[in-house]
Amino acid sequence: MSRNYRLLVENAKQVVLICNNGEKFLTKMGMQNLCIIENGSVVIGTDGLIKAVGPAETIRAQYSESSFERVIDATGMCVLPGLVDAHTHPVWAGDRVHEFAMKLAGATYMEVHRAGGGIHFTVEHTREAGAAALLTSLSGRLARMQRAGTTLVECKSGYGLELQTELKMLQVIQEAGRSLPIAISSTYCGAHAVPKGKTVAEATEDILRVQLPRLKELMSGGRLRVDNIDVFCERGVFDLGSTRAILQAGKDMGLNINFHGDELHPMNSAQLGAELGALAISHLEEVTDEGITAMAEAKTAAVLLPTTAYILRLPQPRARDMLEAGVIVALGSDFNPNAYCCSMPIVMHLACVNMRMSMPEALAAATINAAFALGRSHTHGSLEVNKQGDLLVLNAARWEHLIYQLGGHQEIIRYVIIRGNVVHDNDKTLGL
Ligand SMILES: N=CN[C@@H](CCC(=O)O)C(=O)O
Numbered sequence: 230m231s232r233n234y235r236l237l238v239e240n241a242k243q244v245v246l247i248c249n250n251g252e253k254f255l256t257k258m259g260m261q262n263l264c265i266i267e268n269g270s271v272v273i274g275t276d277g278l279i280k281a282v283g284p285a286e287t288i289r290a291q292y293s294e295s296s297f298e299r300v301i302d303a304t305g306m307c308v309l310p311g312l313v314d315a316h317t318h319p320v321w322a323g324d325r326v327h328e329f330a331m332k333l334a335g336a337t338y339m340e341v342h343r344a345g346g347g348i349h350f351t352v353e354h355t356r357e358a359g360a361a362a363l364l365t366s367l368s369g370r371l372a373r374m375q376r377a378g379t380t381l382v383e384c385k386s387g388y389g390l391e392l393q394t395e396l397k398m399l400q401v402i403q404e405a406g407r408s409l410p411i412a413i414s415s416t417y418c419g420a421h422a423v424p425k426g427k428t429v430a431e432a433t434e435d436i437l438r439v440q441l442p443r444l445k446e447l448m449s450g451g452r453l454r455v456d457n458i459d460v461f462c463e464r465g466v467f468d469l470g471s472t473r474a475i476l477q478a479g480k481d482m483g484l485n486i487n488f489h490g491d492e493l494h495p496m497n498s499a500q501l502g503a504e505l506g507a508l509a510i511s512h513l514e515e516v517t518d519e520g521i522t523a524m525a526e527a528k529t530a531a532v533l534l535p536t537t538a539y540i541l542r543l544p545q546p547r548a549r550d551m552l553e554a555g556v557i558v559a560l561g562s563d564f565n566p567n568a569y570c571c572s573m574p575i576v577m578h579l580a581c582v583n584m585r586m587s588m589p590e591a592l593a594a595a596t597i598n599a600a601f602a603l604g605r606s607h608t609h610g611s612l613e614v615n616k617q618g619d620l621l622v623l624n625a626a627r628w629e630h631l632i633y634q635l636g637g638h639q640e641i642i643r644y645v646i647i648r649g650n651v652v653h654d655n656d657k658t659l660g661l
Pocket residue numbers: 318347348351461489492537563565566567568
């Protein structure tokens with residue numbers, strides 16, 4: 230093949246494809262048996278898409294006449310798909326480090342929230358912040374996630390709780406998506422908390438009558454791109470009835486349902502999500518057996534967030550029960566001022582130790598299944614021909630080191646590649 234390509238990554242000790250049959254998600258045994266090529270190579274075209282992935286000698290023979298803008302010799306190294314972070318709240322102003330001390334001293338999440346901290350504290354500061362300042366801090370956070378291997382990330386609004394600030398956040402997310410290599414799935418989360426001075430009914434009314442109609446107008450005029458709708462369905466926040474009304478209205482506008490459920494109390498959020506055809510539900514620390522069955526049947530992904538249970542000392546989500554029931558289990562960092570973690574390798578480590586997932590299950594949950602939870606598993610989450618050329622090259626001969634070395638991703642990730650372009654070269658960053 231005598232053509233020009235963007236990138237050849239050759240001779241990797243392991244190339245972890247995840248799957249190779251166009252699967253949109255993996256469950257049960259599929260998550261245990263990831264597709265791995267020993268001594269493999271990957272070719273990415275000038276359009277940023279994967280053109281070939283296979284044994285090194287086959288690729289060498291097929292592409293012997295071709296030219297590449299860049300060749301990476303990955304001898305002794307591993308190649309994996311870029312990681313997908315299925316749940317973050319990365320747009321905000323105001324420092325909440327003081328709350329960490331409160332929580333360490335025993336305050337619960339809802340106690341901090343009721344004391345005027347938590348989401349309300351962040352809402353006050355985010356309402357006051359200018360879009361430029363929010364974009365600067367968001368870009369820094371996304372760059373950090375990218376260095377930790379994330380190439381597709383879900384980003385929520387939700388620290389405005391009124392039209393102007395929610396729109397400001399969504400526009401900032403859109404701008405970051407335009408200016409940075411990392412891909413973004415954008416989520417309207419106007420029902421993240423009930424604004425101070427409003428009842429649940431009044432807040433729901435504002436979302437249904439004011440916020441969503443304006444969003445719809447901007448989206449249909451092509452001025453705003455939003456992918457998902459989210460609600461914090463929780464006792465003392467949005468009840469089941471208001472959650473249903475908001476999610477259904479979002480779905481009617483073409484948004485994917487992807488919401489917070491069954492986190493602090495069993496709310497039957499899982500059953501509601503399954504009934505509404507939700508693409509994903511996050512948290513689920515308090516999900517019931519019936520909720521697990523409903524999600525497995527409806528093919529609604531469970532986005533588990535190990536950092537939340539860890540920081541708030543909550544019961545762990547029942548990952549094993551979900552996996553055994555055939556639920557599509559995905560992972561997210563839940564990056565937010567409460568859980569300040571930008572690293573999906575740390576999230577996978579916590580999922581393995583605290584939630585008893587195996588390393589292959591955790592990697593599937595942080596790649597193909599997280600991509601499915603965002604409606605993007607046709608382009609992301611595995612190394613297959615015609616998918617986006619997003620990959621990690623590890624300074625390690627076995628891929629499991631990415632999870633095993635707690636907090637070691639900074640040294641272990643040599644390259645982060647998005648659409649065939651090297652966006653992070655660890656040697657250069659560290660000046661080695
Ligand atoms: N549970 C609700 N929302 C966030 C926390 C947001 C915050 O505390 O600012 C979460 O997913 O953990």
